[in-house]
Amino acid sequence: MALLDLIKQRKSVRRFLDWPVEREKIMMCLEAARAAPSACNSQPWRFIVVDDPELKNRLCERAFHGLYFINAFCKKAPVIVVIISEKGRFLARIGGMFRGTRYYLIDIGIAGEHLVLQAEEMGLGTCWIGWFNESAVKKALSIPKDKKIDVLIALGYYDKKxxxxxxxxxxxxxxASFNAY
Ligand SMILES: Cc1cc2nc3c(=O)[nH]c(=O)nc-3n(C[C@H](O)[C@H](O)[C@H](O)COP(=O)(O)O)c2cc1C
Known part of the structure; x- marks a missing residue:
């Protein structure tokens, strides 16, 4: 499929099929994310794939409880990808402070969207998740408290129809415009 068609086909999926996702496909998604560009090639990310059903259920119960209930649909996603925003290279951080630009968030966004588009190409649906209980996710996965998780991605098969x-x-x-604001 042409890239623009794939991009336009992608939609946020909030209803997943109860099928497991093959590890090979998850690995391809991770490869796509790993190949993303980043400021100073900083690669300020770490991906934790949660595909163990029990762990995933435990994580979702806690992460989408209370205030975060609106994203409870994630409980039905067979896979949750947790993206940890790592510190990245010194130069990118200093440059970012100087410019007032959080390059690492741009980097995370590009890597995550690579993952999303690779998933779409293989018939897998995704939904970016920015509203979740971060400390609950850290607890469930033994992620150190000083780490930052800005986004998750729910992943799984879906019914295109x-x-x-x-x-x-x-x-x-x-x-968009050419040559002037
Ligand atoms: C950074 C980010 C955070 C998002 N957080 C959530 C979320 O917490 N829950 C949700 O259902 N959708 C979330 N979305 C999905 C957006 O609502 C969705 O992409 C937008 O409405 C456009 O719809 P589409 O993805 O179907 O084209 C998020 C998207 C992005 C990029």
Whole structure:
């Protein structure tokens, strides 16, 4: 499939099929993420794939409890990818402070979207998750307290026929222009 078609086909999946995801496919998603560019080639990420059903259930029970209940649909996702935002290279951090730009978040976003698009290409659906109980995730996976988890990605097979059309996007002329603002 042409890249633009794949990009347009991708939608956030919030209803997953109860099928396990093959480790080989998960590895390809991780490879796609690993190949992402990053400021100063800093690679400020670490991915923890949670595909053990018991652990995943425990994690989801805690991470999407209370205030975070809106994302309880993740309990049905067979895989949760936890992206830890690592410190990255000194130069990228100093440069980021100087510019007032959190390069590591840009880096994480690119790597995560690589993962998402690779998944889509293999028939797997994903949903970025930014609203979750971070300390609960850390506890469930023994992640040190001083680490930062900005996002998770829910991953699993889905029924393409049951997908609604994607959310509207702003018209191109509103978000892009040539040669001037
Ligand atoms: C950084 C980030 C965080 C997000 N967090 C959530 C979330 O917590 N829960 C959720 O259901 N969707 C979440 N989304 C998905 C967006 O709602 C979704 O991408 C957007 O509405 C566009 O819809 P589409 O992905 O189907 O094209 C998140 C997306 C991004 C990029």
């Amino acid at each position: 049951k997908m609604k059309s994607t959310r509207d996007r702003e018209p191109l002329e509103k978000v």
